[in-house]
Each structure stands twice: as C-alpha cells, then as structure tokens.
Amino acid sequence: MKLLFLIGSPREAISQAPIIRAMQGNPESFEVSVCVGGKRPAALDAALSIFQIVPNIQLSVSVLDGTPTERAARMFEPLDQVVAGEKPDWVVVQGDGSMAAMGSLVAYYRRVQIAHVEAGLRSYDKYSPFPAEMNRRVADLLADLNFAPSAHCQRNLIDEGFPRKRVPVTGSTAIDALQHALHLDCDLQYTSVSAVPFDQPVLLVTVRSEETDLTDEICSALRRIATHYGSRIHIVYVKCIDPAADESMDSILGDLENVTVVPPLDYLVFVHLLSRCQLVLTDSGGVQEEACSLGKPVLLLSNVTDRIEALAEGTTKLVGTAETGIVKEVQQLLDDRSVYAAMAQPSKLFGDGRAAAVICHELLHSESSGANVP
Known part of the structure; x- marks a missing residue:
C-alpha cells in the first residue's frame, strides 16, 4: 500500500509523524512518501526530526503566507503534480489547514482515496475558527476514511450522515507525539x-x-x-x-x-x-x-x-x-x-498514545473506496 502524506505546518507534522514512523517500521505493508509545503521553516523541520523523518518531496510554494485564497491558489497545481507523479493508493491529510482542504480536493479530482486524520471536530460556526472550520469540513466530506480523535467527533460525523465504518475512533495522534517527545532528553x-x-x-x-x-x-x-x-x-x-x-x-x-x-x-x-x-x-x-x-x-x-x-x-x-x-x-x-x-486531572479523552497503531490497522483492513458522503 502506497501512501502520500501532505504536511503544511509544524502542527500537522507533529500529528502526522507518529503515523509515518509506525508505517516506516513496517515496510512490508506500507510504502510512504512525505510531502511538505513551503520553505520548511525550522519548527517544521525540528518537529519531523524528533521522529527521524526526512521529507522526500517539497512543494515549491509557501502554504503559510498570504490570505486563504492566495494560499489555496498557490498550492493547487503543485499538489496536483505531486499526486499525479506519486500515484499513491491513499493521500493522508491532517486537521484543518489549507493543506488538508486543498490536498483532499486534488486527491478527489485524481480519484485517489483520502484519509483524514483528526476528523469530525466542529464549532458549528463557519467563520470561527476561520478558515479552519470549513477546511476541516471539506476534508471530512471528501475523505474515504475519517479518523475521529474522540467518540464525540465520531458522533458529529455520524449525525451528519457519514457511515460508521468510515469514521473509526482512533484517538489523537498528537498524544502519541507528546508521549514520544516527553521520553526524549530536553534540558x-x-x-x-x-x-x-x-x-x-x-x-x-x-x-x-x-x-x-x-x-x-x-x-x-x-x-x-x-x-x-x-x-x-x-x-x-x-x-x-x-x-x-x-x-x-x-x-x-x-x-x-x-x-x-x-x-x-x-x-x-x-x-x-x-x-x-x-x-x-x-x-x-x-x-x-x-x-x-x-x-x-x-x-x-x-x-x-x-x-x-x-x-x-x-x-x-x-x-x-x-x-x-x-x-x-x-x-x-x-x-x-x-x-x-x-x-487538574490527567485525561484520556483524546487518546492514550496508540492512535497511530489504530490508524495503521484501519488502513490495512479498509475496503476499497466507497460512497462516504452523507
């Protein structure tokens, strides 16, 4: 199974890294490509380096600067070229950034299956957070698998008409990353x-x-x-x-x-x-x-x-x-x-540090792309 991970910010890198790391440890099942957007600022590089991940594709445009419209316009054609060139089985996007929305749309146009990490969060105000709320909804709507970080997020998606089998609860990969980072030395x-x-x-x-x-x-x-x-x-x-x-x-x-x-x-x-x-x-x-x-x-x-x-x-x-x-x-x-x-009570509301393993399992055992829209 070949997967293309699209990363447009340090926060996306942190959340995608545990999945990439888990898949790279299982090369018999997964072939992974990692595409980062923009000039790869130091924070993004530092986040990936914690997990010993080196991107193999870099977009030639910045996805962090300008208005939402400008970011989307700059990203679209380069992303299309990457997806067309890589020919992945799955495109994996995360969260609510421009990369998630535009990456999902490009993958859809190329008829490539889409996995959305951190799906189903809702404020139910399309302008707050802006443009994050609608970016996430676009990615949710186009995804073949929506990985919900909590049972509440899964319920949001089911209430909107998404099939339960396409919206598994995985926990948040950010908690996986947090636990990994806290075991590393940092003076x-x-x-x-x-x-x-x-x-x-x-x-x-x-x-x-x-x-x-x-x-x-x-x-x-x-x-x-x-x-x-x-x-x-x-x-x-x-x-x-x-x-x-x-x-x-x-x-x-x-x-x-x-x-x-x-x-x-x-x-x-x-x-x-x-x-x-x-x-x-x-x-x-x-x-x-x-x-x-x-x-x-x-x-x-x-x-x-x-x-x-x-x-x-x-x-x-x-x-x-x-x-x-x-x-x-x-x-x-x-x-x-x-x-x-x-x-001040430690919570497992957003996961227990095993989200990446659950996501790998769900992808390996997923059916071929089917109707996922409500």
Whole structure:
C-alpha cells in the first residue's frame, strides 16, 4: 500500500509523524512518501526530526503566507503534480489547514482515496475558527476514511450522515507525539526558557490570534495577574509569528519581572515546558489536547471551541478574550485549591498514545473506496 502524506505546518507534522514512523517500521505493508509545503521553516523541520523523518518531496510554494485564497491558489497545481507523479493508493491529510482542504480536493479530482486524520471536530460556526472550520469540513466530506480523535467527533460525523465504518475512533495522534517527545532528553537550561523559576507556579500562555485588539485584551489581563501576584507566580508567554501582535504584547508586558516572553518554541522544548507548568492559557486546540493529557488545567482564550467534550469533562474552561473574565478565572484557579484540583486531572479523552497503531490497522483492513458522503 502506497501512501502520500501532505504536511503544511509544524502542527500537522507533529500529528502526522507518529503515523509515518509506525508505517516506516513496517515496510512490508506500507510504502510512504512525505510531502511538505513551503520553505520548511525550522519548527517544521525540528518537529519531523524528533521522529527521524526526512521529507522526500517539497512543494515549491509557501502554504503559510498570504490570505486563504492566495494560499489555496498557490498550492493547487503543485499538489496536483505531486499526486499525479506519486500515484499513491491513499493521500493522508491532517486537521484543518489549507493543506488538508486543498490536498483532499486534488486527491478527489485524481480519484485517489483520502484519509483524514483528526476528523469530525466542529464549532458549528463557519467563520470561527476561520478558515479552519470549513477546511476541516471539506476534508471530512471528501475523505474515504475519517479518523475521529474522540467518540464525540465520531458522533458529529455520524449525525451528519457519514457511515460508521468510515469514521473509526482512533484517538489523537498528537498524544502519541507528546508521549514520544516527553521520553526524549530536553534540558531547558539551554533554551530560551532557562531563566524561568520552576519553583513557582508557572502559567503558560500561547495565543495564535492575528487580531491585535484581542491580543491587547489578553495581555492587559496578564499584566493585571502578574502585578497582583508578583513573585508568587511566573508567566511564560510564547510569541506568535504576527509582528503587530508581538509588538503590542511587548509594549504591555515587556517591563514585568515575573513575565518571560519567548519566541516560538521548538516542539520538544514546548512539551517539556508544558509538562512543568501549572496552568495553561491558550487559543490552540492542539495545545488544549496536550495539556489535558498531562493534567494541566486549560483556560481557553476563545468564544467557541471545536473540542466541546473537554468542557463537559471539566479539564478545560472557555473563558473568552475579555480582560475581566480572564483575570477572574485565573484568580479562582490560583486562589482555590479545590477548584484547581478538580480541573487538574490527567485525561484520556483524546487518546492514550496508540492512535497511530489504530490508524495503521484501519488502513490495512479498509475496503476499497466507497460512497462516504452523507
């Protein structure tokens, strides 16, 4: 069985890597090609290198820059050339990025079977997250196999009319990657977080939003928290890659001694930092999954979520982006041990680290492509 993996971002690399690694360990059953998009930024390379994976195909265009329309237009013809040249039995895409949507559409036009990893997540708001919600739905609709990371995601797909046999629950491959990475050595002393005092409660903050107004609200909340608690806590804020948002953040938080602002971190450094923090504030669904797995309470800096099952379990709380609400929720967790303990429960909601093995099994035992559309 020949499979072509399409990867367009570091997060996709992290989630696809455990599957690729498992298949490369079984060459009698699987022949694997790995295609990465754009200029392969350092974070993507670092994520793949953790799993000793070297891509054999590189797109000649960037899939990370520009508007959604520009990204899609640049990707389409090069992806078509790759699929036509490789002639795979399956194209494997992941998540909700442009690569997942465009890769699925190209594979469909070429009548190649499609496997979608991390399928079935829904916010039920087509503009939030944008364009991720509809990217994922496009990939789900075109896929011959949709690998649901949780039972809730499977139920979403079944309710939309997808056949149960085409939407198996596998768990999240991000948890496979997390467990692998935490078994690797990583001395934080020699990284950009070397000065973080881990003898104090550490709040880890990651914000991907490109909306500067939202970033200002979040940073103002963090300033109030840092000022209120002083040396009793330490905040680590991981920058995004948006210059305007980063500049705004520096102006609000830059003078605080108990706040460490760091550039985007390599995956290995990030997960080891995550394992040592006490509380996570993020707008990233992937970080939410990882934090829940490690028993780190998550305050989700968003007004919607496509991982609603974590809210029901109680390991995640949706707090929005307003300054007052963020401050209130953080103070409650820091000041009330019983509230903190109730959220700080390691969860297997998104898998137990065996998702890649389940996906390999499902592909090996899958039937030929059949009707999968609702």
